[in-house]
Amino acid sequence: MPLNRRDFLSTAGLAGGSLLLPNLKPISFSVPAQFELLILATNWGFQGTLEAFCAKAKADEYDGIEIWAPRKKKEQEKLIKSLEKYSLSLGVLVGVGASDFKQHFKEFKAYLEDAIKLKPLFINCHSGRDYFSFDQNRQIIEFSNELATSSGVPIYHETHRARILFAAHISKRFLETIPALMISLDISHWTNVAASLLMDQKKAVDLALSRTRHIHSRVGHQNAPQITDPRAPEWQNVMDIHFAWWDKVVQSHINLGKRLTMTTEFGPPNYMTALPFTQQPITNLWEINNYMKDLWRKRYQ
Secondary structure (H helix, E strand, C coil), rough: CCCHHHHHHHHHHHHHCCCCCCCCCCCCCCCCCCCCCCCCCCCCCCCCCHHHHHHHHCCCCCCCCECCCCCCCCHHHHHHHHHHHHHCEEEEECCCCCCCCCHHHHHHHEEEHHHHHHCCEEEEECCCCCCCCCHHHHHHHHHHHHHHHCCCCCCCEECCCCCCCCHHHHHHHHHHHHHCCEEEECCCHHHHHHCCCCCCCCHHHHHHHHHHHEEEECCCCCCCCCCCCCHHHHHHHHHHHHHHHHHHHHHHHHHHHEEEEEECCCCCCCCCCCCCCCCCEECCCCHHHHHHHHHHHHHHH
């Protein structure tokens, strides 16, 4: 007898932990004990205070958090206090939305310089706009590189829709032209933009993987930047493809003797599918991100 919607949601909720994928394809290399992987929690979609978020991240064994860098001094002080209380590392996001390039660049510089003061592990930039010229966007990247060198804080640029690195073929030109450009890889955006799993853009993808220093482990597909649930078996192939990409980043960091950071960044509606009319999320966001955290720990630690 088929389940009605209410029974299905109830069953899925109770079985959340058991809706596990078959084993991912095994990795082809050994992970040494000294390899350092830091997994960060996102507060995107979290309902609660900053301290409650930090407490939950610590309780669920995240190494740190990644949040938008606060601008106000009082908010910065609260953040530092919570990080110290729960012994968490910090990565921050920076980005502005002005459509005029001069205004955008001015605001971006100010925000980036504020974020440096927090002394985070890294700054992840939602930088530029997809409609700025190549030279305009290059100015933003080169300023960021100079600031990273002078401050000692790594600054990465995210592969995000509507930003500089919104697509694989566009990013390839920036990566080839600017050797110092390092990225935060959220490849789910590229699969969505290209409406493909990027098998026909291997050179662009491989170059990006070689320059990745931080990862958002959201899983996308040809028609959206987020699969419905990484535990669901219908996404096995897409999961295998994403982990094959991430394997290359992990292996390169092992070879270089570098630490790798990752944020589990599945998002709430409207990234997550919601039921029509009620806008009820179809699954539990925190559980999904915890599931990705545990997959990474099992695979790479």
